[in-house]
Amino acid sequence: MRASAAPGDRMAYQGGMTGPRRERLVQIGQVAEQTGLSLRTIRFYEENGLVIPTTRSEGGFRLYSDSDVARLEVIKRMKPLGFSLEEMQELLTLLAELDSGSGDRERLRDRLRMFHEAATARVTALQEQLAVAEGFADTLAGHLDAQR
Amino acid sequence: MRASAAPGDRMAYQGGMTGPRRERLVQIGQVAEQTGLSLRTIRFYEENGLVIPTTRSEGGFRLYSDSDVARLEVIKRMKPLGFSLEEMQELLTLLAELDSGSGDRERLRDRLRMFHEAATARVTALQEQLAVAEGFADTLAGHLDAQR
DNA sequence: CCACTCAACCCTGACGTGAGGGACGAGTTC
DNA sequence: GAACTCGTCCCTCACGTCAGGGTTGAGTGG
Numbered sequence: 001m002r003a004s005a006a007p008g009d010r011m012a013y014q015g016g017m018t019g020p021r022r023e024r025l026v027q028i029g030q031v032a033e034q035t036g037l038s039l040r041t042i043r044f045y046e047e048n049g050l051v052i053p054t055t056r057s058e059g060g061f062r063l064y065s066d067s068d069v070a071r072l073e074v075i076k077r078m079k080p081l082g083f084s085l086e087e088m089q090e091l092l093t094l095l096a097e098l099d100s101g102s103g104d105r106e107r108l109r110d111r112l113r114m115f116h117e118a119a120t121a122r123v124t125a126l127q128e129q130l131a132v133a134e135g136f137a138d139t140l141a142g143h144l145d146a147q148r
Numbered sequence: 149m150r151a152s153a154a155p156g157d158r159m160a161y162q163g164g165m166t167g168p169r170r171e172r173l174v175q176i177g178q179v180a181e182q183t184g185l186s187l188r189t190i191r192f193y194e195e196n197g198l199v200i201p202t203t204r205s206e207g208g209f210r211l212y213s214d215s216d217v218a219r220l221e222v223i224k225r226m227k228p229l230g231f232s233l234e235e236m237q238e239l240l241t242l243l244a245e246l247d248s249g250s251g252d253r254e255r256l257r258d259r260l261r262m263f264h265e266a267a268t269a270r271v272t273a274l275q276e277q278l279a280v281a282e283g284f285a286d287t288l289a290g291h292l293d294a295q296r
Numbered sequence: 297c298c299a300c301t302c303a304a305c306c307c308t309g310a311c312g313t314g315a316g317g318g319a320c321g322a323g324t325t326c
Numbered sequence: 327g328a329a330c331t332c333g334t335c336c337c338t339c340a341c342g343t344c345a346g347g348g349t350t351g352a353g354t355g356g
Contacts, residue, residue, distance in 0.1 A: 027325095029330065039331085044316060059324040061331055077284050080277035084314075098295060109295050116292060119285040126278045129228035133274055136225050137267040144264055147246060147257050175350095177305065187306085192341060207349040209306055233340075 025054065025063040035072050042072065048085045050075060050092070081122045091115050173203070173211040183220045190220065196233045198223060198240070229270045239263050 032039050045051050046062070051071045053062040064072075071092065078088050094111055097103040180187050193199050194210070199219045201210040219240065226236050242259055245251040 027331075038317080040317060041315080043333090048315095057324080057331095059331085060333090061324070077280055077287075080281040081284060095291065098291060105295070109292070112288065112292055112295070116285065116288040119281070119288055123278070123281050123285055126274070126281055130271070130274045130278055132225055133228040133267070133271050136229060137264065137271050139225075140260065140264040140267055143243065143246060144257070144260055147253070147260070175306075186341080188341060188343085191307095196340095205306095205349075207306085208308095209349070 023054075023065055025065060026069070027057075028053075028062050028064070031064050031069055031072065034069060035076060037072060037076065045072070045075065045085070048089070050085060050089050080126070081119050082125075083118070083122075087115075087118075171202075171213055173213060174217070175205075176201075176210045176212070179212050179217055179220065182217060183224060185220060185224065193220070193223065193233070196237070198233060198237050228274070229267050231266070235263075 026034075028039055028042055031037075031042060035042075037045075042051070043062075046053065051064075051068055054065040054068055055063045057063055074092065074095075075088055078091065083091070090111075094108060094115070098108055098112070174182075176187055176190055179185075179190060183190075185193075190199070191210075194201065199216055202213040202216055203211045205211055222240065222243075223236055226239065231239065238259075242256060242263070246256055246260070
């Protein structure tokens with residue numbers, strides 16, 4: 001943990017004269033802190049084309065915009081569904097296309113429906129896993145009691 | 149699917165004159181079928197010392213006794229708890245020691261308690277995952293509705 | 297009765313995969 | 327100059343997958 005407002009603290013990089021909007025840009029450490037993902041994970045997602053930082057500093061530091069961070073947070077919410085990175089990417093672009101109103105409506109909806117089906121299937125699987133897990137935990141508790 | 153009672157069918161190997169008990173021994177394929185684990189997984193568990201078949205045929209086929217299969221089924225119940233193979237092995241021997249009444253009572257109970265704690269922690273984590281997963285599935289459903 | 301064949305089953309060994317973790321030495325930013 | 331970040335590399339875990347060969351037991355032939 002870093003002490004709050006310690007001497008070494010850094011503010012979000014504001015992007016020199018390059019951008020006209022003076023958008024809020026943060027570097028990877030802050031993103032990690034906000035999202036709870038590790039640096040390694042965030043870089044890994046980039047490698048796989050999931051979230052590519054809007055820009056980089058002159059020295060090469062990754063700089064993330066708010067929407068980059070939002071994307072990461074969506075991914076985080078998807079994770080428990082057990083989708084692969086590839087699937088997540090597809091779903092992300094799919095949602096973006098729906099939002100922007102581009103692409104073949106019909107097909108988009110179809111693919112979205114498939115994702116939804118996969119998701120609910122996965123939810124069911126998780127429920128089953130949970131039941132088994134609870135069962136086993138109880139078994140352990142039983143063994144503990146038996147040994148009192 | 150294999151046709152039932154096809155010419156090529158084989159019965160469970162009974163172990164020639166070597167065993168006095170004529171114990172029921174099955175080979176890996178049947179075990180896989182019963183437990184729902186893959187052949188690879190079962191072999192992998194053996195590699196890691198989790199379940200070693202009671203014996204082998206002359207030609208080297210793995211032959212599993214009922215208790216071997218039972219062990220595999222216990223492992224299967226543990227899996228959703230996300231323990232590592234090493235931890236599962238420890239827990240298995242731990243339970244065996246408790247059953248057989250060997251070893252330091254005090255210490256055994258302590259370790260068992262730790263496993264139980266880990267298990268309940270894991271159950272909580274699973275519940276959270278499930279909640280997130282359900283939430284995301286709902287989000288998807290929402291997007292579907294919005295596109296009607 | 298023994299030899300042979302056949303399909304189904306099984307063996308070991310090696311490499312591949314997915315989703316990251318950890319360490320490194322060098323560079324950047326504040 | 328302290329804190330942060332970079333890219334590169336190798337490591338892990340729980341298997342999947344492929345290759346190439348051996349085993350088993352029932353059926354067939356002599």
